[in-house]
Amino acid sequence: MTTFLVADAQLRVVGLTPTAQRRAVLALLVGRSRPLTAQQVHAELTSTVRHIGLTTVYRALHSLADAGLLHTFDLDGQRAYRHCGTAPHQHLICTGCETVTECPPEVVTSWLTELHQHTGFTPHPDRLDLRGICATCANT
Ligand SMILES: [Zn+2]
Ligand SMILES: [Zn+2]
Structure with a gap:
């Protein structure tokens, strides 16, 4: 499965509308072992995939974290996000x-x-x- 299909399926499971922004943000984080900050997610998305505003990235990250799809970490005082497995850990x-x-x-x-x-x-x-x-x- 591509990361986009994984992202799509997971968004539906938690009841979030799979908007293009949420799919792009989640797909970027699927399979990463390191948490990324909103700025890092924004920089990678704009350099590879699409033009997306930083505010939009923040909003997508918040809703994904609220839904439990992303776990948040403190990275040198900055909030960073990681796509974690669904099993308790x-x-x-x-x-x-x-x-x-x-x-x-x-x-x-x-x-x-x-x-x-x-x-x-x-x-x-x-x-x-x-x-x-x-x-x-x-x-x-
Ligand atoms: Zn190490
Ligand atoms: Zn986790």
Whole structure:
């Protein structure tokens, strides 16, 4: 399937009208491991696909994130967007290359239980971002 078909199908699943702008923005982010800022999305779209206003890109990103199709990240103080899988996951964020790896929640379940036992702190199970160095960066 092309990224456009993936984008189209996902927009319909969450009940968003598949406008040309939303499809273009979502299709650009499908399959990327790094989150992109609105400016980066805008720059890539205008250089390759179409002329699209920055405000339109912002609006499309907001509606896609609100619908749960994109997860948001803080990239050097800027909001960045990533197309994530639909299965529940935690985020492993590499501070070297900015790659985000999706980690199945059960991998960290016992650690979270231990954390709670030691501190009484209960992390939100739906969103946990761990910053560190990915395997690729650690090996270079
Ligand atoms: Zn995610
Ligand atoms: Zn890395």
